[in-house]
Amino acid sequence: MKKEKVKCWEVFACKDKECPAYKSKNLRCWLFSGTHCRNEIQGKFIEKAELCLSCEVFNENMDVAALKETIKTIDTQFKEFRGIVDDKDREMENMSLELALGLSEAFEGLKKISSGDPEVKIPETSEVELIAKLKHMVNMTAENIGEIVDQSHEFAMGLAEHFDVLHRVSTGDLNAKVTGGSQIELMESLKNVTNEMIESISREITERRKAEASLHQSEEKYLDLYQNAPDGYHSIGPDGTFIEVNNTWLRMFDYERDEVIGKKKLTDLLTDDGMKIFQETFTQLKSKGSVENIEYEIKRKDGTFLPVVLNATAIYDKDGNFLRTRSILRDNSERKSYENMLLHSAQEWRSTFDSMPYGVMLLDNEFNIIRANIYISKLMGIPIEDMLKKKCYELIHDRDKPLDNCLLMKSGKLSNPLPFEFYEPRLDKYFMAYSTPIYTDGGPVKSYVHALVDITEIKNKEKELIISRNAFFNMLKDVDFSYAELKGLYDGLIHAFANAIDAKSKWTKGHSERVTHYAVAIAKEMGLSEKDIETLRIAALLHDVGKIGTYDVILDKPGRLNDEELELIKMHPVKGEEILRPIKQLQDILPIIRHHHERIDGKGYPDGLKGEKIPLLPRVIAVADSFDSMTSDRPYRPAPSREYAISELKKYSGIQFDPQAVEAFLRIL
Ligand SMILES: [Fe+2]
Numbered sequence: 001m002k003k004e005k006v007k008c009w010e011v012f013a014c015k016d017k018e019c020p021a022y023k024s025k026n027l028r029c030w031l032f033s034g035t036h037c038r039n040e041i042q043g044k045f046i047e048k049a050e051l052c053l054s055c056e057v058f059n060e061n062m063d064v065a066a067l068k069e070t071i072k073t074i075d076t077q078f079k080e081f082r083g084i085v086d087d088k089d090r091e092m093e094n095m096s097l098e099l100a101l102g103l104s105e106a107f108e109g110l111k112k113i114s115s116g117d118p119e120v121k122i123p124e125t126s127e128v129e130l131i132a133k134l135k136h137m138v139n140m141t142a143e144n145i146g147e148i149v150d151q152s153h154e155f156a157m158g159l160a161e162h163f164d165v166l167h168r169v170s171t172g173d174l175n176a177k178v179t180g181g182s183q184i185e186l187m188e189s190l191k192n193v194t195n196e197m198i199e200s201i202s203r204e205i206t207e208r209r210k211a212e213a214s215l216h217q218s219e220e221k222y223l224d225l226y227q228n229a230p231d232g233y234h235s236i237g238p239d240g241t242f243i244e245v246n247n248t249w250l251r252m253f254d255y256e257r258d259e260v261i262g263k264k265k266l267t268d269l270l271t272d273d274g275m276k277i278f279q280e281t282f283t284q285l286k287s288k289g290s291v292e293n294i295e296y297e298i299k300r301k302d303g304t305f306l307p308v309v310l311n312a313t314a315i316y317d318k319d320g321n322f323l324r325t326r327s328i329l330r331d332n333s334e335r336k337s338y339e340n341m342l343l344h345s346a347q348e349w350r351s352t353f354d355s356m357p358y359g360v361m362l363l364d365n366e367f368n369i370i371r372a373n374i375y376i377s378k379l380m381g382i383p384i385e386d387m388l389k390k391k392c393y394e395l396i397h398d399r400d401k402p403l404d405n406c407l408l409m410k411s412g413k414l415s416n417p418l419p420f421e422f423y424e425p426r427l428d429k430y431f432m433a434y435s436t437p438i439y440t441d442g443g444p445v446k447s448y449v450h451a452l453v454d455i456t457e458i459k460n461k462e463k464e465l466i467i468s469r470n471a472f473f474n475m476l477k478d479v480d481f482s483y484a485e486l487k488g489l490y491d492g493l494i495h496a497f498a499n500a501i502d503a504k505s506k507w508t509k510g511h512s513e514r515v516t517h518y519a520v521a522i523a524k525e526m527g528l529s530e531k532d533i534e535t536l537r538i539a540a541l542l543h544d545v546g547k548i549g550t551y552d553v554i555l556d557k558p559g560r561l562n563d564e565e566l567e568l569i570k571m572h573p574v575k576g577e578e579i580l581r582p583i584k585q586l587q588d589i590l591p592i593i594r595h596h597h598e599r600i601d602g603k604g605y606p607d608g609l610k611g612e613k614i615p616l617l618p619r620v621i622a623v624a625d626s627f628d629s630m631t632s633d634r635p636y637r638p639a640p641s642r643e644y645a646i647s648e649l650k651k652y653s654g655i656q657f658d659p660q661a662v663e664a665f666l667r668i669l
Contacts, residue, residue, distance in 0.1 A: 008057040012038055102131025109138040232308070232329040235315075240265040240282070243324050252308075252331060254301040269299040286322045289314050295332065307332040359452035367391040367402060370447065379427070379454070392450060398426050421455070430459040490585075498541040501548060505555040507635055508544075511628055516540035518624035518665065525664035526620070536617050539592035543621055546576030546593070558635040570605045573597055596621040599656045619658035623649065623665050626657070 008014065009022045016022055019036035037051070052058040105122050112120040120142045126132040226233070232249035236242055242260045250257060253269070270278055274296045285291045290313045297305035312327035353360060359376035361369050372387045380387070380395055387395055393402045405420070420433045432453045437445040498512040519540040523533045547555065550572055554565050561569065576593040580586045595609060595618035602610035604622075630645035646666065653662040 005061045006057055008037065008055075011057050011060075014038065098127045099131060102126045102135065106131070106134045106138050109135070109142065112142075230330075232331075234266075234327050234329065235324045236266050236327070237324050238286075238322055240267050240278075242266065249329065252300075252306060252329070253298060259301075271297050271299075271305065274298075285312055285314050285325065298329075307336045309335075358454065361392060361450045361452075363392055363448045363450050365446065367393060369395065376452065379452075396452070397424065429454055429456045431455060494538060494541050497545065501542070501544050504547060504550075504552055507556065507633060511632065512541050512544060514628045515543065515621065515624045518627060519621050521668050522620050522624060522661055522665045523617075525668050526660060528616075532617065535588050536592070536620060538586065539589035539596075539617060540621055540624065542576065542580065542586075542589065543593055543596050543625065544572060544576065545579050546572030546574065548579065549575050556635050560636060570597070574606050591615050592618045592621060594618075596625060598622070600658060601655050604656075614658075616658075620661045623657050623661045627665065 007021075009016070009019070014022065014036070016036040021035045021037075037055075052062075109120050109122040121139055122135050124132055124135045124139065126135060227247040229246065229248055232252045233244075233246040234242055234249050235244040241262060242264055243262075245255075245257065245260055250260075267275060267278055277294060277296065281291045281294050290311075292311050294310040294312070295307065296310055297307050299305055308329045309332045310327055310329050312325045315323045315326055317323050353371075354374040356373055356375060359379055360373045361376060362371040364370055369387050369390055369392055372384055374384070376395075377384045377387060382395070393399045393406070397403060403422070420435070421430065422433065423430050432455045434451040434453070436449045436451075438447045438449065440446045495513075498516075502508045502511050502513075516537055520533060520537055523536050528536070550568060554561065554568055557565070573594050573596060577590050580590060580593060592615065594606065595614055598604035598607065598609045598614045598618065599622075600611055600614070600619075602608050604614075627645055627649060630648060631639055631642055633639045646669065649657060649662050649665065653659045
């Protein structure tokens, strides 16, 4: 009976999970390569088979007899296998020769290809398959390389064209472009890149040209500014030779550039005084680095000199050695001209100052004499330079402090100080002092002009005049007395004359005095002037003076007068004017006498004047005369009533009489 088969991993209590036999249903562990018999891989197949023969599990499971038979068979097969191997070894020896030859050919081909000959072609036959394949690959490589070389040529040509175009663009041909197609994709791409690059370069070049043009304009502008600046510019080297001048400099001195640069030195163009200044200031410039406001006179080409003001800075090399100057020259002739004018003005002023016929001093706030003219010097008997060390009160008053009422002290405080008059006993002279404050820039008073006029002679004359004046006033008093007497006499004569006129007839007694009374009252009411009233007074007293030449019988006739008699009466104003005409003092009253019988309506006499043509004063007398006549008895009638006279004045106001005179009279009656 056959034993039950066992499992190796159960018999050996093996837990090697990695072993293919572990827990497998197949019991023939030894058939599996890689089984882990007893926790380790057990030897090669043959060794394993031998091991298996002593294995408990193997013996349990296998038919050992059959196995031995098998091993025997295997042994036989091994022997056959070895025979085959020996045959193969011999075969391999022959193949090695073929292989070497084939490889040699292949390497030779590769060598040619690598040396640049892609035309190489080697026979591809070989008994060794590998070599045949290798040779084929060599030939394929040669073909590919040849193709690559061709493409490289096209590539190189394309590159050359690109470089040519780029070169043309860089030299300014912005219209250059890469043309033509390329079979190579890379070249197409490169062409596009190149064309884009050209456009970019084109833009850059255009912008650069614009920038260059702008820079050029800017440079030209600054060059023009430098060349034609308002001031001259020059640069001289360590020995004073001109290195550079601008156009303004050349125009200032009228030289050509090539006459100056490198040929002349600044010292060639200076005066003797200028040379001294140059020697001092050039040393200073080199050591300090700058000099300012140096005044020179520089010789023009025609030999005349131009005054200039020079400002210069020094330029040094990196080691601090002086290289050259940078000098600006400004035309100073106008300023010099002003200076000369000022100097001339100062001389004129000094001459004027000294030729004044009175003393003039300029004083400061502390009474110090700043200037004085010759007049004061002579007056005080002190040279001008000595006066300038004194204070004015020391000089004038011989005091150690100012006078209490010193004009100088007042003049700074008063807007319009009066002149000050004083007697200086030391000099036995009278002076009139004028003090004028000088305000600087609207600030406080800094100085005073003090003028002293010697009025001694005037004062002496004044004393004489006072004596004369007193005598004159006394005389005037006498004259005044005489005048009053004369006035009284005159008035008396006038009144006497008036009375004489009125006395010609008993009917007219007191008429002139009354008319005068009324007329003066009317004139005052009308607001006439004092002068007019006085003239009116005299005229009223004498208004009928012409009646002196009229026959008394006519004046005293009791009945109405006939035409002839009336004509005689009407002549009295003209006669009166004639009687008084020779008297010079009575010329003003002549028109009044002549026109005191004129009427406003022009029907009066002697001239028949109308309205405003009749002077005002005779119009006043006419009202007063008529009123007195109407209120007095006459040889041909008794006196009418006062009311009648008033009604007549009203009735004929504006016809015979002046309305204003009538109104004034009616107000005061
Ligand atoms: Fe009269």
